[in-house]
Amino acid sequence: MPELPEVESVRRQLVPRLSGRRIVEVWWDPHPQARFHGVGRLRNRRIEGVERRGKFLLCPLDPTPQGRADQLVLHLGMTGSLSVEATSEAGADPDAGLTHVRARLDLDDGHTVRFRDPRRFGRLSVVAPDAYAEVVPTLAVLGPEPLSPAFTVEHLAEGLARSRAPVKARLLDQRLVAGVGNIYADEALWRARIHPASRRVARPRAALLHAAVVEILTAAIEREGTTFRDYQMVNGSSGRYATFLAAYGQHGRPCRRCGTTLRRTVVAQRGTTYCPTCQRI
DNA sequence: CTAGCTTCCTGGGGGC
C-alpha cells in the first residue's frame, strides 16, 4: 500500500526521468470504472517537475496556450506502480510484457511511463488547483505535510481534541495530517503507546504521537518504504522498511517492548494490530 | 457539520 514514504521514494526516482520531458502520446484504460480525468490533455505537454503532497504525486505542466496552469495528479491507490522503460516498437506489445497496464505516457526521449494498477484503485487526473474540490476532493482539503514545519504538536493536539472519533481514524483521515495510511498509523500508535481505538488523546500523548509519526515516516523514507505485497519502485526494487515493522501485520508475534502477543482487531473499518499491554485506551 | 458504513477491484491465500 503506497503511503507517504513509498510515494516519496517513487517521486525521487521519477524526478530525473520525467523533468523537462514532453509527452508525445497518451493511452489510457477504457474500462468503465477506470479513474481517469482529463488525461487526453497531456498530449504535447511538457512535465516541469515531480512533486508530492501526502500520497499524491503532482507534476506541474507547461501552461496551455490559454495560460491554464494545470497539473498531472496521480494517486497510486492500493496496488499502483510506475515503470519508465523504452517505448515499444510499432507493432510490438505496447506494454512490453507488463501486466495490468492502465495508462501509458510516451515521452520525447524514447521512454514510456507505464502506470500499472491491478485493482484499479489508483487515479490519474489533469487538473488545475482551482478544480481540486471537484476532481480530487481529498487534495483540496489535505492537512499539513508531516515532515514540514506546519505539522506541529499544537496542530495535532488541537485537531485530536476537536473530535471523538478513534485516533486511528483521525490519522487515516488525510485532513488532520497528510500521507499516513494503515501501515504507518499502526506503527506510530504502537511507538507512542496509544490504543488505536482511543477517542481521547490529550496533549501529552499527542506530543508522543507527533514525535512517533515524524520518526516513523523519516525512518521509512530512509529505507525507501515498505514492500508488503504490491508496492515496488520505478526501477522495480523493493522498499527495505518491512523488517522494521513493529505492529503492522505482526499480530500473533510478541511485542518488541514487552513480549505480549500482539492482537488484531478492526478500527475505522481497517485491519489493526496493537499491543494490548503497551497500548491502553 | 461529523462519524461511520459501503462501494469500487482483483490477486492471492485459506479451506476442503
Place this chain on the structure above:
DNA sequence: TGCCCCCAGGAAGCTA
C-alpha cells in the same frame, strides 16, 4: 491439484 470463498485497502459517496 483444483475450486470456491473471502479478504486486503484509499478515497469517494452515501446515510443518519
